[in-house]
Amino acid sequence: EVQLVQSGAEVKKPGESLRISCKASGYSFTNYWISWVRQMPGEGLEWMGRINPSDSYTNYSPSFEGHVTISADKSTSTAYLQWSSLRASDTAMYYCASNLGGEYYFDYWGQGTLVTVSS
Amino acid sequence: EIVMTQSPATLSVSPGERATLSCRASQSVSSNLAWYQQKPGQAPRLLIYGASTRATGIPARFSGSGSGTEFTLTISSLQSEDFAVFYCQQYHNWPPTWTFGQGTKVEIK
Numbered sequence: 288e289v290q291l292v293q294s295g296a297e298v299k300k301p302g303e304s305l306r307i308s309c310k311a312s313g314y315s316f317t318n319y320w321i322s323w324v325r326q327m328p329g330e331g332l333e334w335m336g337r338i339n340p341s342d343s344y345t346n347y348s349p350s351f352e353g354h355v356t357i358s359a360d361k362s363t364s365t366a367y368l369q370w371s372s373l374r375a376s377d378t379a380m381y382y383c384a385s386n387l388g389g390e391y392y393f394d395y396w397g398q399g400t401l402v403t404v405s406s
Numbered sequence: 407e408i409v410m411t412q413s414p415a416t417l418s419v420s421p422g423e424r425a426t427l428s429c430r431a432s433q434s435v436s437s438n439l440a441w442y443q444q445k446p447g448q449a450p451r452l453l454i455y456g457a458s459t460r461a462t463g464i465p466a467r468f469s470g471s472g473s474g475t476e477f478t479l480t481i482s483s484l485q486s487e488d489f490a491v492f493y494c495q496q497y498h499n500w501p502p503t504w505t506f507g508q509g510t511k512v513e514i515k
Binding site: 331332333334337346348349382388390391392393394396397398399 | 407444452455497504
């Protein structure tokens with residue numbers, strides 16, 4: 288069974304760093320890209336970027352490039368999303384998603400990680 | 407960036423009735439369009455990809471149509487479990503800057 292299991296909710300202060308994770312199982316991790324999607328409170332979905340776990344090649348949305356870093360660890364089949372300096376506006380639910388169907392829609396999703404940034 | 411615009415923002419429908427949701431792209435995305443359903447407190451679920459192909463396990467009452475810039479998701483006879491927010495997503499452009507519509511909420515009338 289394909290699963291993407293994300294790390295738990297986080298509460299941080301502005302300026303702090305954070306890394307959240309997405310552990311994949313049930314398929315070959317290095318064969319499929321993993322993307323991250325943001326959903327701010329009460330809002331819609333925003334694609335942030337993606338990583339090819341086989342070589343760690345990344346693409347970022349211009350809206351997020353430079354503010355977040357996507358990485359992956361093949362040895363643990365885990366993808367990461369990290370911030371070096373959080374802002375209050377980073378408060379959101381973050382989903383990882385994969386496209387095992389071979390194209391670029393998202394057929395498997397993690398359960399989401401809620402990040403709250405507040406002083 | 408390709409902007410995806412969904413209409414209406416909210417659709418009030420009675421159970422058993424038909425629902426028609428629209429999604430428009432600011433430029434052609436060919437058939438590189440997906441639809442998702444999201445219920446409160448849950449991750450999105452893929453319904454349709456390639457504009458008209460149902461994902462695995464999706465009931466036949468969900469259908470998608472369109473190509474280029476105009477797309478439609480139709481739910482032929484709404485069931486109680488179908489009330490949710492629906493998003494379209496284009497995955498056409500390269501390098502990827504994939505975008506979602508703002509969502510249509512389907513609520514019980």
